[in-house]
Structures are given as C-alpha cells and as structure tokens.
C-alpha cells in the first residue's frame with residue numbers, strides 16, 4: 001500500500017510559464033507537495049488522469065516538462081541526511097528534514113567510499129541553494145551547467161552539463177534515486193553494487209514507506225537517472241559531491257576562423273593527453289599560458305594620456321609574445337599591478353601546475369568572426385576572491401530589470417542609449433545626415449509603439465529591446481546593421497569581459513565561481529535555444545557550426561541574427577539517454593533572442609534543426625527539441641530500447657500516468673509489458689480516491 005498524505009495543496013487551471021516563454025501551458029492542476037507523503041498523494045490523484053509531470057524550475061525549453069497536470073517541487077528542497085563526511089560546518093537545522101543519519105551509516109560500512117563525499121537531498125532543491133549548503137559544509141558540486149537556477153532533478157533528468165573537460169555531467173554523480181512511481185509506489189533505485197542499496201539501512205530513513213520497492217540494477221539505474229520526467233516523480237537523490245575547490249578563470253577574445261582551425265586538430269585523449277586548444281596548463285600568472293595571452297594583446301598606444309604599455313581586450317595583436325617583453329620583465333609586472341591582478345598572482349605563485357579544466361567558447365552570430373573563450377583551472381588551495389561578484393548594471397539593464405513585464409518602462413532608457421550613441425559612438429552620424437530624421441522617428445514614435453505592442457500581448461521588456469534593435473538594424477534607410485551587430489557582439493562578449501576571476505567553486509549568491517546566471521533578468525527575457533551533441537574527435541560539430549553561421553548570414557538577406565553559438569566539451573556519460581555518448585562529446589548550443597510580437601528568426605530555427613539532423617547531432621533533452629521518435633531511435637538505438645524496457649518495469653500497471661504528448665511523440669513509452677491491467681487500474685482509482693483526488 002502506497003504511503004500518501006491525505007491531501008496535497010492543489011491549484012486548478014493555472015498558467016504554467018517556462019523561463020524563456022517557449023511553451024506556456026494552462027495546467028488543469030498544479031500540485032504543490034511539501035513533503036514525501038504529499039508528493040505520493042499528488043501522483044496518486046493524477047493517476048489515470050491526463051498526463052503528469054513534476055517540474056523543477058521549468059527552465060527546460062523542450063516540451064519534456066509540459067503536461068496537463070504538473071507537480072511543483074519547489075518545497076521539496078531539504079536534506080534528508082546530514083552530508084557525510086562533513087569537513088566544514090554542520091548544516092543549519094532548518095536545512096535538514098528528519099535529521100537522518102543514513103549517509104554516515106552507509107558510508108561507514110563501506111571502505112570503498114572512504115575519502116568520498118555524499119549528500120542525500122530532496123530532488124526539487126535549486127542548484128544555487130545546494131551550492132550554498134555545500135559551501136557551508138566545505139563541499140561543492142563536482143560540475144554543473146553555466147547557471148544554477150535549475151532544480152537538481154530537473155538538471156539531472158535532462159543531462160544538463162557544463163564545460164568541464166574531464167568531469168562527467170551531474171547525472172553521473174547520482175548514487176541512488178528515490179522515485180515515486182506511477183502507481184504511487186515508491187522505488188529506491190541504485191546500481192547493482194551500490195553501498196546505498198542496503199535495505200536494512202534505507203528502511204530506517206525517517207518517514208520511510210514499508211511498501212517501497214528496491215531495485216539494484218545497473219540498467220534500471222542508468223535509465224531512471226535520466227528519465228526526462230517520464231519515469232515518475234523523483235523525491236530525493238543520493239549525490240556524490242566533492243570537497244570545496246578553487247577555480248581560476250581567464251577570458252580572452254579570438255578570431256573564430258583561426259580558433260576553428262585549431263579546434264579541428266585539437267585532441268583530448270582518454271589517457272588525459274591534451275593537444276592544441278586543450279593543452280593549456282596553468283601554474284601561475286607569472287609565466288606560461290596567461291602571460292602569453294595577455295602580452296599578445298599588450299601594446300604601447302600612440303596617443304595616450306599616460307605613456308605606458310596597456311592590455312586591451314580583443315583578439316591577439318601579435319602572433320607570439322614580442323621579444324621586447326622578455327627583455328623587459330618589468331612591463332608585465334607593472335601590467336599585472338595595473339590590472340589589479342597582483343593579489344591573485346601572489347596566491348598562485350609556487351602552486352601546482354593545473355591542466356586545463358573547463359572550456360566554454362562563444363561565437364557571436366551577428367559577427368561570426370568574433371569569439372570568446374572562457375577557461376578554468378581547478379586546484380584545492382584557496383585564493384583570495386577575485387572578481388567573483390558581477391559588475392553593477394548599466395542604466396538600460398537596470399531599467400529592464402525594474403520593468404520586466406512593463407515594456408513602456410524601458411523606453412526612456414533605450415532612447416537615451418540611442419540618442420547619446422549616434423553622435424558620439426554608436427552610429428557615428430552627424431546631425432545633418434539624412435538618416436537622422438529616420439532615427440528621430442524611432443525615438444519619437446516607433447520605440448514607444450513597439451513597447452506598447454509588447455505590453456498589449458503581455459510580452460517582456462527584454463523582447464521589446466530586442467525587437468527595437470532588430471528593426472533599427474534591418475531598417476533600409478538607417479543602414480545601421482553593422483553598428484547594431486557590433487553592439488550586440490559587445491553584449492555577448494560582455495559575459496567574457498573579465499580578464500580573470502578566481503574563488504571558491506561553491507558558495508552563496510555572488511560568492512561562488514560556478515553560478516554565472518543573472519537572476520535579476522529572469523522574467524524579462526524570451527528566447528530560443530537548441531543544443532546538439534557530437535563526437536569531438538570528428539569534424540561534424542565544426543561543420544554544424546559552419547551551417548549555423550551560414551544560415552545566420554542568410555537571415556533577412558543581411559545576416560543579422562542576434563545570438564551566439566556556444567561550444568563546450570564533456571566526457572561520456574553512462575546514463576542510457578545521456579547526450580554525452582562519446583569519450584569526448586562536443587556540444588554546440590545556438591541561442592537567439594526572440595520577441596513574441598514578431599518571431600523574426602522562425603525560418604532560421606527550422607533550418608538549424610534540419611542541419612542538426614543532417615549532421616547527426618544529438619539534441620539536448622532540456623533545450624528546444626524537434627527530433628522525431630524515428631530520429632531518436634536512430635541516434636540512441638539499443639540504449640533507447642533498454643531505457644524503454646526499464647520504463648515498462650518502473651511504471652508497470654500505470655503506463656499512462658506520466659505519458660504526455662512529448663513522450664508519445666518522441667517514443668519515450670514502455671517497451672513490451674507494462675500496460676495497465678483492469679485490476680491495476682481499479683486499484684489506482686481507489687487509491688486516488690483515498691488520497692483525496694477527484
């Protein structure tokens with residue numbers, strides 16, 4: 001008998017919106033469980049209904065989380081056992097539910113776990129809250145995506161990854177899954193040889209349901225971890241974490257045609273041997289990679305108010321470090337001081353040589369010859385924090401944040417930027433230029449009109465900003481495309497503007513290196529983003545990048561797509577539906593701005609998905625997703641069939657509960673047995689009634 005609470009708070013007929021406004025849906029019911037029993041009750045009330053999905057942050061751009069009934073997992077965000085071992089401070093009591101000692105007991109019994117660290121945490125926790133919890137305990141996530149707004153289960157259920165070259169994605173760090181299956185029966189799933197599978201220990205967990213099932217099986221574990229929401233509602237996870245570590249980061253601009261050629265011959269072998277772009281070790285700032293890259297961008301300006309060498313952001317000025325700098329070491333020493341890098345240089349001096357840990361490349365689609373590379377190196381000893389917190393917002397971004405859903409509220413700030421810009425530095429026009437009246441028309445009327453159009457349909461100020469810039473850039477009188485493209489590239493490059501950053505991997509808001517997301521903009525944006533995964537040892541990912549650039553050049557006949565291509569590399573994952581199939585997987589993300597008033601890039605996106613298909617790119621489960629069931633079968637083959645067989649077992653008796661239009665369309669349905677019997681259906685119906693469902 002399932003262990004459900006008598007009821008679960010439920011909202012009826014609510015609009016459920018995803019972060020980038022790709023798939024808003026009117027949900028018939030949104031359940032809001034606050035504990036395990038209520039989560040079970042939610043699943044049982046929905047059983048036999050219209051199709052159900054648990055939701056984390058609803059950041060996913062694919063329809064994998066879209067369902068008529070949804071479970072909001074926000075309140076399922078506490079630890080169920082104290083992190084173990086804990087090299088830092090104890091978790092504050094309010095972060096722990098039930099005070100469980102499970103991890104200590106499980107780890108003490110198994111010598112193979114010595115020196116490793118674990119958390120047992122509810123699945124709805126946001127990664128940013130987990131980062132803060134972990135930092136207090138002297139721990140960190142081993143890896144994650146670029147932002148930490150996702151929930152733990154949402155990130156894991158879609159194969160979310162970052163750009164860590166040698167650390168497999170987060171889904172590979174899961175050690176046990178506590179699942180509420182479609183019938184409401186709970187299942188504790190682990191790998192076959194797991195230290196966390198001992199029933200005698202697990203059944204001692206507070207609030208444990210005696211009816212729960214145990215599965216210790218590699219295939220089921222590999223399937224359930226990346227379940228895309230179809231396997232059931234994950235209540236909690238045992239996750240392996242690591243001791244707190246330090247990340248050192250550098251950001252430099254390059255010319256994509258040159259970097260692309262280098263990438264084509266760069267390799268990172270399974271033995272760790274790195275060549276080309278992947279071969280960039282760092283010991284300190286005094287010599288080697290960092291010094292070289294800085295000095296290749298250092299020059300003596302002909303006109304300057306102070307006669308000295310300066311470092312300038314941008315692509316390299318010199319192919320190699322000019323010999324002059326070797327002969328005059330004082331120049332570089334003074335440069336480090338000018339760049340306020342003296343403290344970080346001191347902290348790194350005498351430290352270990354660090355292999356390149358992380359690479360993240362962004363190409364501007366508006367000016368595809370420009371790209372930026374973020375590199376990170378990892379070490380255990382701490383350094384003083386350097387540029388960890390974001391810079392203050394400029395007036396326009398501040399206006400967008402203050403007026404997320406009030407587009408007219410950004411009009412003045414936008415006009416001010418454009419009014420100031422044309423004469424001084426933006427469009428570079430004199431006031432008598434015939435284009436000036438056209439710009440005045442935008443300033444006096446059209447910007448306010450576009451803002452009003454957005455307001456009328458409930459669109460955001462970010463969308464307004466985008467459409468105004470798009471209209472100005474493509475205006476045949478203004479001929480301002482190149483200037484706007486440059487300004488857009490500067491915004492993209494702005495994310496890579498800090499020459500160096502350093503600090504702890506985990507931590508609270510603005511006090512950790514892993515989370516670069518600007519939460520202040522959430523709710524102000526709208527966009528498209530798709531990501532496709534390739535074998536980094538082959539050429540297909542570079543060819544796909546070429547496709548994306550070519551398609552962008554064809555846009556509107558003038559090549560203006562405001563967006564970027566992001567390139568990251570990760571090792572393989574063993575989860576059956578993980579996109580990271582290759583020893584080194586290259587992921588290519590394409591992201592563009594979007595306005596719901598005028599979807600100007602619709603044609604670009606449809607051609608881009610076709611190009612990804614033609615190059616055998618594997619789509620990200622949590623990004624925009626247009627592949628068909630047949631195409632997925634061709635990409636995943638036996639892995640997909642094994643996943644579907646595991647699904648048949650896990651959802652046995654109630655295959656329809658977590659079945660949605662997405663899962664049916666993509667072939668994420670049980671293989672073989674698993675259909676509901678009449679008896680099962682009646683049981684579920686009665687149990688649902690008992691749990692308070694209607």
Ligand SMILES: Cc1cc2nc3c(=O)[nH]c(=O)nc-3n(C[C@H](O)[C@H](O)[C@H](O)COP(=O)(O)OP(=O)(O)OC[C@H]3O[C@@H](n4cnc5c(N)ncnc54)[C@H](O)[C@@H]3O)c2cc1C
Pocket residue numbers: 019020053054055056057058059060061064065073123124144145146147149150151152153154155156157158159160161162227228229230232233234235620621622623
């Ligand atoms: C701004 C932004 C930045 C991003 N950055 C990256 C990145 O750097 N790297 C990357 O790989 N991806 C990235 N993504 C994609 C994102 O990580 C995935 O879409 C992820 O799934 C979102 O997590 P979520 O908590 O919002 O999940 P949701 O969107 O809420 O759900 C995603 C899927 O997980 C399922 N799910 C959620 N909770 C549970 C649960 N408790 N039990 C069972 N299933 C559950 C849902 O049913 C759904 O199928 C980004 C997306 C955005 C919008």
